[in-house]
Amino acid sequence: MTDTSVDTGAGTTAGGRAPQPTGGNGAAALERRAKRAQRLRRLGLHTASLVGLILVWWLVTRLELVRPLYLPSPGAVWDAFVTANTDHPVSEGSDRIVRGEQNYYLWEHLVASLQRIAIGVAAGVVVGVPLGLLMGTTWLGVLLEPYLNFVRSLPPLAYVGLLIAWFGIGDTSKIWLLFLAAFPPIAVATISGVKGVREDQVNAVLTLGASRRQTLTTVVLPSTLPEVLTGLRVGVGFAWTTVVAAEIDNGIPGIGGLAYLAGGQLRTDLVIACIIVIGFAAIALDLGLKYLERALVPWRGKA
Amino acid sequence: MADAVRTPHRQPVEIAGLSHHFVVGGAEVPALDRIDLTIEPGEFVTLAGPSGCGKTTLLRLLAGFMRPSEGTVSVAGEPVRGPSEERGVVFQQATLFPWLSVRRNVELGLRLRKVDKAEREERTRQHLELVGLTDFADHRPYELSGGMQQRCQIARVLANDPDIVLMDEPFGALDALTRERLQEELLEIWRATGKTVLFITHSVDEAVFLGSRVLVMSPRPGRIVLDESAVLTENGERAAPDHLRALPRFVELREAVREAIVAGQQPA
Numbered sequence: 001m002t003d004t005s006v007d008t009g010a011g012t013t014a015g016g017r018a019p020q021p022t023g024g025n026g027a028a029a030l031e032r033r034a035k036r037a038q039r040l041r042r043l044g045l046h047t048a049s050l051v052g053l054i055l056v057w058w059l060v061t062r063l064e065l066v067r068p069l070y071l072p073s074p075g076a077v078w079d080a081f082v083t084a085n086t087d088h089p090v091s092e093g094s095d096r097i098v099r100g101e102q103n104y105y106l107w108e109h110l111v112a113s114l115q116r117i118a119i120g121v122a123a124g125v126v127v128g129v130p131l132g133l134l135m136g137t138t139w140l141g142v143l144l145e146p147y148l149n150f151v152r153s154l155p156p157l158a159y160v161g162l163l164i165a166w167f168g169i170g171d172t173s174k175i176w177l178l179f180l181a182a183f184p185p186i187a188v189a190t191i192s193g194v195k196g197v198r199e200d201q202v203n204a205v206l207t208l209g210a211s212r213r214q215t216l217t218t219v220v221l222p223s224t225l226p227e228v229l230t231g232l233r234v235g236v237g238f239a240w241t242t243v244v245a246a247e248i249d250n251g252i253p254g255i256g257g258l259a260y261l262a263g264g265q266l267r268t269d270l271v272i273a274c275i276i277v278i279g280f281a282a283i284a285l286d287l288g289l290k291y292l293e294r295a296l297v298p299w300r301g302k303a
Numbered sequence: 304m305a306d307a308v309r310t311p312h313r314q315p316v317e318i319a320g321l322s323h324h325f326v327v328g329g330a331e332v333p334a335l336d337r338i339d340l341t342i343e344p345g346e347f348v349t350l351a352g353p354s355g356c357g358k359t360t361l362l363r364l365l366a367g368f369m370r371p372s373e374g375t376v377s378v379a380g381e382p383v384r385g386p387s388e389e390r391g392v393v394f395q396q397a398t399l400f401p402w403l404s405v406r407r408n409v410e411l412g413l414r415l416r417k418v419d420k421a422e423r424e425e426r427t428r429q430h431l432e433l434v435g436l437t438d439f440a441d442h443r444p445y446e447l448s449g450g451m452q453q454r455c456q457i458a459r460v461l462a463n464d465p466d467i468v469l470m471d472e473p474f475g476a477l478d479a480l481t482r483e484r485l486q487e488e489l490l491e492i493w494r495a496t497g498k499t500v501l502f503i504t505h506s507v508d509e510a511v512f513l514g515s516r517v518l519v520m521s522p523r524p525g526r527i528v529l530d531e532s533a534v535l536t537e538n539g540e541r542a543a544p545d546h547l548r549a550l551p552r553f554v555e556l557r558e559a560v561r562e563a564i565v566a567g568q569q570p571a
Contacts, residue, residue: 203368204398208412208463209388218415222402299401302445 072269077276080269081106101270102261104253110277112253116171116246117239120178124235128183129228132190133220141191152184156245164249174246174254181242182235189231193224226297233289240282255281314379314389314466316342316365316499321374322524323360333524334360338374340518340527344466347493347500349514349533351507351560353568357525358503359395362469365501366392378467388412391465393473397452399444405455406431406440412463430462433492450481454488461492470502474509486512487544494541507564511557512547519560521567529563531556 054074060066061073068076084106090096100106135141135148156177163180167173197220205219244256251257259274293300323335334357342348352358364371367385376383378390386392399408407414410427418426431437434454436447444452453473460468474482490513493500504510510517511533519529535542535550547553 198398200394200396200398201400203366203386204392204394205411205415206386207366207388207390207392207465208459209416211415214415218411219400222400225402297402299443299445302401 069266069268072272076269077272080267081273081277084270084273101258102252106255106258106273106277109253109255109258109274110281113243113247113255114281116174116178116254117182117236117243120175121182121232121236121239123175123179124182124186124239125232127179128186128231128235129190131183132187132228132231133194133224135187136191136194137220148184148187151180152188156181156242157248160245160248169250174251177246178239178242181238185234185238186228186231189227189234190224193227193231194220196227197223226293226300229289229293229297233286233293236285236289237282240278240285243278313344314499315344316340316467316501317375317377317380318361318365319375319377321361321364321371321376323357323364323372324524335364335371336524336526338525338527342499342501344499345497347490347502347513347515348518349502349504349510349516350518350520351504351510351564352520352525353522353564354505356520356522356567358505358520359471361520361525362392362471362501362503366390366469388416388463389465390467390469391460391463393453393456393460393468393470395472395475397444397449397456399452399455399459401443401445404441404443405436405447408444408455409436409440409458409462411459416463426462426464430458433461434458434488450477450485453477453485457489457492461496461498465498467499467501470500472503472505475505482509489513490544507557507560508548510560511553512544517556517560519563519567528567529560531559 057071058074061068061071072080084101086105087097087099090098100108102109104112131144135144159180160173160177163173163176167176201219201223202215205215210218243254244260247254247257248260251260255274255278259271259278262268262270262274318338318340321335321338321340322333324331324333326332338361350358350361363369364376365383367383367387367390383390399405400411403411406427409430410423413423413426428437431440434457436451436455436458439447439451444455447455457473474485477485486509502510502513504513510519514533517529517531517533518527520526521528533556535547535552537543537546537550542550
């Protein structure tokens with residue numbers, strides 16, 4: 001909004017950001033090409049650093065600087081990953097064939113965890129967003145804020161036992177735990193979003209004839225959306241970090257449960273395979289949410 | 304374009320014994336001091352004065368964004384109790400909604416008031432054309448320059464057809480050329496529609512150019528220290544916008560306004 005150019009009313013736009021109705025295609029194409037080159041450079045950098053990391057890891061194990069129990073080789077982890085995704089003999093030379101790990105393929109463990117996270121986070125949105133709206137606009141905020149901060153600061157391992165006692169050892173207690181991890185950041189983000197709504201935007205819509213309800217739907221909700229989406233990303237992140245705690249008891253199938261179980265059996269290759277899968281799944285999910293953010297709030301940072 | 308001021312409404316704005324103060328750090332800071340003012344329907348009143356003299360406070364009280372400490376503000380005999388679609392506001396910073404296209408921003412008031420589709424689309428089209436944004440209807444506000452954003456905001460207010468338009472230094476942040484062009488456009492729009500306008504500015508030239516009546520406010524606490532009719536005629540007719548600045552009466556009035564502002568700033 002710091003335009004100082006002469007406004008001819010025909011085609012001048014702030015910072016040349018806008019697509020121009022006539023001409024300017026060459027510049028747009030040039031910009032696209034520059035962006036693609038930048039993306040490629042970044043991809044190259046990431047690939048190189050990953051290859052380097054694996055190479056160092058491989059060297060450390062190859063030179064036997066660390067005992068394989070503590071740090072299995074990349075090959076051993078890959079084998080554990082493949083074994084966990086196939087039917088294989090229970091032990092070398094045995095006729096008994098088992099399915100993956102604990103009777104589930106690794107990807108099935110992952111899917112089971114993703115389902116729990118999805119339900120927990122969805123419940124977090126369903127509860128967190130309306131609660132945040134209420135807390136941001138009414139006296140409920142003053143009343144409930146200490147409780148929200150209390151729940152927010154608890155480590156999930158501290159109360160997972162309580163949830164199991166209340167809701168049983170099945171999926172209900174796990175989903176509760178993931179919900180409790182995901183909903184506070186969503187509620188907190190919604191509150192800060194509501195409080196950040198520009199007063200004059202509300203005034204503007206009131207002078208256009210909006211009712212109270214219309215003010216909520218046309219101004220408050222859309223201008224809160226960017227913060228809610230940020231809260232969602234943080235909430236999903238918290239749910240991932242809580243997934244092992246959620247699946248510590250009776251967590252099969254579940255990628256967190258499997259990682260915990262494998263650790264107990266000193267199968268470090270499988271533990272590392274699980275960690276890598278969790279990490280990649282979390283990054284993929286976050287990229288998806290980032291994409292959603294770009295699609296839903298294209299004005300972010302521009303207005 | 305109609306030559307004279309048409310008055311499609313009969314809604315005088317009456318301000319009586321209006322005082323307002325803010326509480327800053329426990330102390331009362333006076334902003335407005337016993338203002339009495341009647342704005343007749345169809346007048347274009349410009350209010351000039353140095354920054355921080357309470358001009359915006361007066362506008363916000365008229366808009367209904369806050370309640371006065373003392374005195375009354377009423378429109379057509381009814382006290383102002385809050386914002387209403389009969390009093391449109393053009394803000395200093397364009398308060399456009401980035402999640403809506405330019406077109407959707409302009410038609411927002413009509414949508415909120417559930418005006419039927421055919422009329423809504425027609426009025427939106429007209430007003431986009433009026434402010435020269437037809438080609439940018441499907442852009443988002445942040446893709447427009449500052450001047451275009453202000454034009455979009457003006458179209459949004461006018462499309463909603465308020466009887467009274469309150470404008471708070473809408474051209475303050477624009478470069479000189481854009482500003483002059485928008486001033487002429489606004490003057491023509493006003494002459495065509497006959498709306499009542501209260502226009503706040505700290506520019507003396509702008510106040511005299513736009514207003515059919517010019518007010519000057521002194522700072523802290525704000526009081527009206529000058530109230531002059533500024534209907535400028537040329538050969539017995541209302542002067543064309545591009546002739547205004549050359550008229551002797553324009554120069555004279557500009558000097559009077561400048562002196563009133565300077566005098567108001569001297570410590571009493």
